[in-house]
Amino acid sequence: MKISICIPVYNFDVRKLVYDLKEEIETHKIDAEIILIDDASCENFRQINSELQDRVEQFILLKKNIGRSKIRNLFLKHIKGDYLLFLDCDVKIDNADFLENYLQEINQNQQVEVVYGNFKIDSLYSKTLRNRYSVEKEIFSVDRSSDFALLKTVNFIIKRNIFERFLFNEDLVNYGYEDFVFAKTLEFANVKFSAIQNPVIHVDDTSNEVFLKKTETAINSLYQLSQDSKNEPFIKDIKVYSVAKKIVKAGFKKVFLNFHTLIDKRITNNLLSENPNLKYFDIYKLALLLRKVK
Structure with missing residues (x-):
């Protein structure tokens, strides 16, 4: 089998995503399977997605x-499959030839071992802090790139034998930076990588308030990584981490945090508003991390 489509499911209705994928598989007679693993979603979403039980090759329900x-x-x-195509559950297919585009890429460039397809933002949620950040910091605009820093786990395909060698860091249980560390692991191993324009649409309706809480979780994950020196090569290029280290080394940590205390309310109010400023968001993350580092 050529492709195993792997969709981790958590509290999201994935029926439309699965049916769109199945339509392309059947229309183009693509050698592919769809595997769903539900990561202990609430009962409501388990019931919603239960109709897919007999429509996919496997649907595994985790109790925890x-x-x-x-x-x-x-x-x-x-x-x-020989390849794993990972898709986040909260995406929509944007192109009727989505799978065909990946197949064309891996057939024409057989030396490539990982292909990232990019993503778009659902226009309904384009003004939120979470999605503004994606547009300005995460989504790439060139047609093709070999820059591993672009890799996000939302939509990528990887050779099975490569993934068997380079797994995700399971120490990272919570939200944040697992994709960055994974990409760095592959990059250091000289895995052949390509980023192309074969995007899915990300349907993320996360409110600004919830995203700030998730950001705090992500910074906690980053701090956890920083406590083990073996992770330093993987995280040293993360901007918030490198800036925090420079501030601590220069002896300005206390000065920065005192200044942040004076403007903290203004920053938080802005980030919760309908027009959040990403420069404020950078300061917000930096303050979170500096409160932890020594």
């Missing part, structure tokens, strides 16, 4: 949430 890294590694126990 195991996190973003471990669940992706778990797919290796269930797939048959």
Whole structure:
């Protein structure tokens, strides 16, 4: 089998995503399977998605949430394909030839071992802090790139034998930086990478308030990584981490945090508003991390 489509599911209705994928598979007679693993979603979403039980090759329901890294590694126990296509559950297919585009890329460039397809933002939620950040910091605009820093786990395909060698870091149980560390691991191993324009549409309606809480979780994950020196090569290029280290080394940590205390309310009010400023968001993250580092 050529492709195993791997979709970790958590509290999201994935029926439309699965039916669109199945339509392309059947229309173009693509050698592919769809595997769903539900990471202990609430009962409401389990019921909603239960109609897919007989429409996909496997639908595994976990009794306990195991996190973003471990669940992706778990797919290796269930797939048959030579390639794993990972898709986040909160995406929509934007192109009727989505799978065909990936097949064309891996057939024409057989030396490439990982292909990232990019993503778009659903226009309904384009003004939120979370999605403004994606547009300005995460989505790439060139047609093609070999820059591993672009890789996000929302939409990528990887050779099975490569994924078997380089798994996600299971120490990262919570939200944040698992994709960055994964990309760095592959980059250091000289895995052949390509980023192309084959995007999905990300349907993320996360409110600004919830996103700030998720950001705090992400900074906690980053701090956790920083406590083990073996992770330094993987995280040293993360901007908030490198800036925090420079501030601490220069002896300005206390000065920065005192200044932040004076403007904290203004920053938070802005980030919760309908017109959040991403420069304020950078300061917000930096303050979170500096309160932790020594």
